[in-house]
Amino acid sequence: MKRIHVHISGRVQGVFFRAETQKMARALNLTGWVRNLENGDVEALFEGEDENLAQMIAWCHTGPPHARVQRVTVDEQSYIGNLGDFRILYR
Numbered sequence: 001m002k003r004i005h006v007h008i009s010g011r012v013q014g015v016f017f018r019a020e021t022q023k024m025a026r027a028l029n030l031t032g033w034v035r036n037l038e039n040g041d042v043e044a045l046f047e048g049e050d051e052n053l054a055q056m057i058a059w060c061h062t063g064p065p066h067a068r069v070q071r072v073t074v075d076e077q078s079y080i081g082n083l084g085d086f087r088i089l090y091r
Contacts, residue, residue, distance in 0.1 A: 003032075003077040004053055008042045008060055010070035017042050018088045020064040025086040028052040035089035047083050 008017070013036050021034045021044060030048035037043055046056055060072050 001048065001079045001081070002050060002053060003045065003047045003079050004057070005075040005077060006044045006046065006057065006060055007073045008044070008063070008069055008071070009040075011066075011068040012042045012063060013040055015066040016064050017067055021060070022086055022088055024059050025056060028056055030056060031083035031086055033083070033087050033089045036091070038091075045083070046086075047079060047081065 018034045018036065021042070025032065025034075025044075025046060028048065030046045030052055032045040032047055034042060034044040044060070046053055048056075057072070057074055061069055063069050
């Protein structure tokens with residue numbers, strides 16, 4: 001088990017990126033959150049099994065059909081285990 005912090009850049013807002021991220025994360029039994037940033041990027045925090053996190057990272061490189069992902073950065077962190085269900089955060 002581990003935790004990853006992901007930052008996604010490109011055309012990732014207004015294309016259902018957060019909703020589809022939530023759907024994929026829940027399908028992979030991941031916990032955490034996703035949110036839009038003021039600069040047009042998307043940020044997410046995921047916790048779960050290594051294999052499921054690898055699948056989530058791969059998905060983030062493409063995103064939903066209308067997204068145009070330019071860059072994905074991943075920062076691995078220590079697993080904490082207190083994130084609960086996967087949710088969308090709003091400003």
